[in-house]
Amino acid sequence: MLQRIFSFLLFTLLSFNPIHSQNTTKNILFVGNSMTYYNDMPVIFRDIANNKGKNVATQMHAPGGTGFINHVTNPQVYNLFKSKEWHAVILQPGTGESAGVTSSVNTTAQRGQILIDSIRKYSPCAKIMLYEIPYGVPAATDYATYFVLQTQIRDSITKMADLLHIPFVPAGESARMHYNTQQDLLLHSTYNDVHPNLNGSYLVASTMYASLFQEPVTGTTSFNGIPQATATYFHSIADEIVLPNKANWRINTYNLHADFDYQITDTTVTFTNTATNFTTLEWDFGDGNTANILNPVHTFANNGQKTVRLKVMRDNCSEIIEKQIDLNSLVLTDFFRSQITLYPNPAKSQLNITGKVATGIRIFNSIGQKVYSNTTRQLQHEVNLSGFTNGVYFLITDDNQIYKFIKS
Structure with a gap:
């Protein structure tokens, strides 16, 4: 529900640099x-x-059955790296490499470093993620093996990310969260x-979005x-796996x-800088005033909607975030009018x-089938779940607010 409130209060533009314009295509x-x-x-x-x-514009080099062992010796890969300025590059180790089976994690990381060095030669400010x-x-009777293998992949990718000093997209953890339920x-x-x-690819793509842009894919x-x-x-x-656990995925660690x-x-607005890995910064409060201190306190001349920009810089690379702050008198309870509570x-x-x-x-199940409906508008509902199978369900209100619950 808080996300719905913030959507009224906050618009965030995360810009890959060195190109700052919102209208500039971000090549990934x-x-x-x-x-x-x-x-x-x-x-x-x-x-x-x-x-x-x-x-966003995307491009892909993904021949079947390949991994870093193949990419590192493929001229086509290096030609892609230098073909344009990339704002982000997502590197997927081979399936066996991901688990440290076909090559050791150290060896795969060494190959990954060669790829990363080439990317940064041509796109020095690109965001690179595993x-x-x-x-x-x-x-059907062997989910235990799945969980063991997924843990092996997670541990290998985490070690690889630390060796390479880059974050990773925890798509496997998103899948694990579903299969745990x-x-x-x-x-x-x-x-097999x-x-x-x-469905699986959509969940991966959703996790990619939350990881790369560090904002909810919800919406x-x-x-x-x-x-x-x-x-x-x-x-x-995707939002639950990525956003509260960014340190686990080394997001913003490096x-x-x-x-x-x-x-x-x-x-008066008190700002707290939560940026990472920068050497210099610039605040622009959108009213002609700027600052270069870590946590400024700024008083605006009047009420209204203010656009505040923070630019952080390191090694000739920069990143900008803009937030629109509403100083008008705003009754937050208005946004809670349709809030409901589900329990247990x-x-x-x-x-x-x-x-x-x-x-x-x-109420809909996890594959979008409607399993319950009560169109009577009332303050309280009691739903008998005896005929529901265990799993995740979504409750949708008349004004299309969506709530998740689990039948166990």
């Missing part, structure tokens, strides 16, 4: 294999990003196949053929990143819904 390159190209995952990511206003793949489920093969077409189905209306309720479920997973928080008292969650036999205004409700 994916280098991997079939785990990248299945279902045109980079295109799904592009569509999500553009739907969120990012103006892609932690989601593994397949061996059999429901062992239903939602993300794969068959058992590592390749994701369209996009680009569903790429996925039922809305299922897509919304995937958004919630990379330059611009961000700040603020508190408002009348027309997880629920076993009954779900109780209490709202501040009367509403009808609809």
Whole structure:
């Protein structure tokens, strides 16, 4: 619910530098294999990003069965690196490399460093991230092996990220979160196949968005053929895995990143710099005033909507974040009028819904099928869950607010 409130208060533009313009196309390159190209995952990511206003163009080099061992000796890869300025490059180690099986993690990291050095030669300010793949489920009766292998991949990619001093996209952790809740093969077409189905690729793309832009993917209306309720479920997973746990994925541990928080008292705003790995910074308060101190306090001459920009710099690279701050008198309770409370969650036999205004409700399962509906507008609902299978469900109110709960 807080995300819905902040959507009224805050617009964030995260700009890959050295090109700062919102209208400049951000070129993002994916280098991997079939785990990248299945279902045109980079295109799904592009569509999500553009739907969120990012103006992204993607390109992919992902021959099947390849890994860093192949890419590091392929002139086509280096030609791609120097073909244009890349704002971000996503590097996916081979499937065996990801788990440290076909090559040791140290050896794969050494090959990755050669690729990274080439990327930075031509695009010195590019954001470079590893892609932690989601593994397949061996059999309906063998999810235990899946979890062991996914942990092995996570540990290997984490070590690789630390050796290379770059973050990684925890797509495998997003898949793990679903399979921890429901062992239903939602993300794969068959058992014993590592390749994701369209659902799995959409979850990967959603996790890519949250990791690269460090903002919620929730709110996009680009569903790429996925039922809305299922897509919304995937958004919630990606946001929950990435955003509260960025240090686990080495996001902002090594990379330059611009961000700040603020508190408002009348027309005075206290800013807290939360940027990382910068050497110099510049504040622009949008009213003709600037500052170069870490945590400024600024008093605006009047109320209204203010655009504040923070620019951080390191090694001739920079990153800018803009936030629109509303100094008008704003009654936050207005945004809570449709808020409802679900309890218990997880629920076993009954779900109780209490709202501040009367509403009808609809409930969908994780693949977008409607399993319950009560169109009577009322302050309280009691839903008998005895006929529901265990898993994740979404409750949608009359004004299309979406809430997740688990039947256990």
